[in-house]
Amino acid sequence: MRILVVEDDVRLAEMLTEALTDFQYVVDLAQDGETAWDWVRGQEYDLILLDLTLPKLDGVSFCQRLRQQRVALPILMLTARDTIADKITGLDAGADDYMVKPFDLQELMARIRALLRRGKLTTTSGLSWGSLYLNSGTFEVTYENIPLSLTPKEFAILELLIANGRRVMSRAGIIEQVWSLGELPTEEAVKSHIKSLRNKLKTAGAPEDLIETVHGLGYRLKQF
Incomplete structure (x- = not known):
């Protein structure tokens, strides 16, 4: 399965890429929203891990653009913003789940598996x-x-x-x-x-x- 990580924090992006690869996912990394948008249009993904604060195109705008184009793949938003209002904004923009940094890696993996199952991309079959x-x-x-x-x-x-x-x-x-x-x-x-x-x-x-x-x-x- 192929996951797109959209994250401009280099250290976190590298950690996520290494961890996901260890779990045998194919991982592509984009460090800004516009690059991620170009890749989504040219490549099929099973899930997107999306930072909220991004250069060129922020996570909320990226989500909204995807959903406006009727792209239904699962989106898990990762952000340091932890207020209820921020979570509501992200979910209303089209994210399927929302995790606040710093997060537990095992919980992240569990949420990824849950989203893939929910999207009928059966990781357990x-x-x-x-x-x-x-x-x-x-x-x-x-x-x-x-x-x-x-x-x-x-x-x-x-x-x-x-x-x-x-x-x-x-x-x-x-x-x-x-x-x-x-x-x-x-x-x-x-x-x-x-x-x-x-x-x-x-x-x-x-x-x-x-x-x-x-x-x-x-x-x-x-x-x-």
């Missing part, structure tokens, strides 16, 4: 392909009940492949979906992650060609 099972809420993967230990990128690639079934995913498409905008991976990085995934699946008992290479196009899961 599983995906399966034959004997392969992946749980997006617990980040667990098993093959015939044998657990696999995957890196965040391997997990995200496998989740993408299962979700798309027999649809071929190109290397460029995988990069777009799995890596954040600030990262610059090569297609060789995708090949390396696919190779590692195949080895781990094989060790768990899966066929070597469970992840098929469609030459000249990309990858997909094999139908058995």
Whole structure:
């Protein structure tokens, strides 16, 4: 799942990015409202973490613009303003939830999961392909009940492949979906992650060609 963090406090932005990445979310970071607006128009997100006080376009105006365009994705507003009036302003602008800085990281993660569930982006549901099972809420993967230990990128690639079934995913498409905008991976990085995934699946008992290479196009899961 992809989250956009809109925060101009560099230290906080870096902390949020690191924490969300550890929870296996793909994270993009914008440090002003106008940049965030441009990215939302060109990229699909599952949730936005939004600071209230931002340069160029503040959080309230950003929220209002999104809702006026009928963009319904969940917005969690983060701010140092803690008065009831400030909270009402943020919620009335279109935010789905509101947390005051400083906040507890575990509570933040719980609220993110709740918003994703509320938006029917089911972080607790599983995906399966034959004997392969992946749980997006617990980040667990098993093959015939044998657990696999995957890196965040391997997990995200496998989740993408299962979700798309027999649809071929190109290397460029995988990069777009799995890596954040600030990262610059090569297609060789995708090949390396696919190779590692195949080895781990094989060790768990899966066929070597469970992840098929469609030459000249990309990858997909094999139908058995």
